[in-house]
Amino acid sequence: MVRYGDFRFLVDCGEGTQRQILLSGLGFRNLNKILLTHGHLDHILGVAGLLSTIIRWESIEDIDLYGGRDTIERVSDLVTRIVCRGTRVPASIHFHVIEKGGTLIETADFRLSCFPVLHRGTDSFGYRFERKSRRPFLPERAEALSIPPGPWRRELAAGKSVTLPDGRRIDGEDVLGAEIPGTVLTVVGDCGDPRPLCASVAGSDALVIEATYLEEDAAMAKKYSHMTARMSAQLAKDGNVGRLILTHVSRRYRDRDILREAAAVFPNTVVARDLDSFHIPDRPEDAEG
Ligand SMILES: [Zn+2]
Ligand SMILES: [Zn+2]
Known part of the structure; x- marks a missing residue:
């Protein structure tokens, strides 16, 4: 879940997400935007459980789901044929097909945009959350x-x-003070080829991305279109990002081995665990702002 102001975004919704939301204590309030990176089952199966809970509430707020065409097709099948089988899909559930990269949501101080990601024949997208640069009123x-x-x-x-x-x-x-630079968080799901991503993640204060494999299994990473810890760290380094947060680690490894491999290339790395919480702070320049 990504939170900014009143916004609550869920990036992907694997099996068990609903239970994790309950455990986290974050609750479902305002959780009305679900951004899907791609349609593989480990990233979408939880949509069924989450929506079936929300639909049962007396009054439900609008829920927006975003994803590539195949992803949205798959998820809307899940909702139409399984979750809402025999009944109408509530009008408050909106499916948004992303055709290409660009801005999805924009307000005066915030922008959500997306960019294409290469991953085993899917129409994958990554998401960029940006608190815009601003000049404070003095x-x-x-x-x-x-x-x-x-x-x-x-x-x-x-x-x-x-x-x-x-x-x-x-x-x-x-009456305006000096510009305070914006803050950017970039979230990428599964990825088989980081080369086209460098421009999209460049300068992010934090980058969340998968590290499914270790370099010793690079052949397998290539075969299944995933990243090794070293590849993700290299991307963070090339893109000059502030902090690297790794996810989607294969159960065959220990987190500390993934961390060691990545940190050798990009020291400011963490391997995220379930229910971890990270704050992406404003940049140091705005300490006095
Ligand atoms: Zn995948
Ligand atoms: Zn996956």
């Missing part, structure tokens, strides 16, 4: 300029120029 400057309370403050905060009732013209520049 109330002490507004006070110094004797700007009266009113709609102009909002306009100035948005960087616009306003004319005050006393005829003075004030520019947004006069």
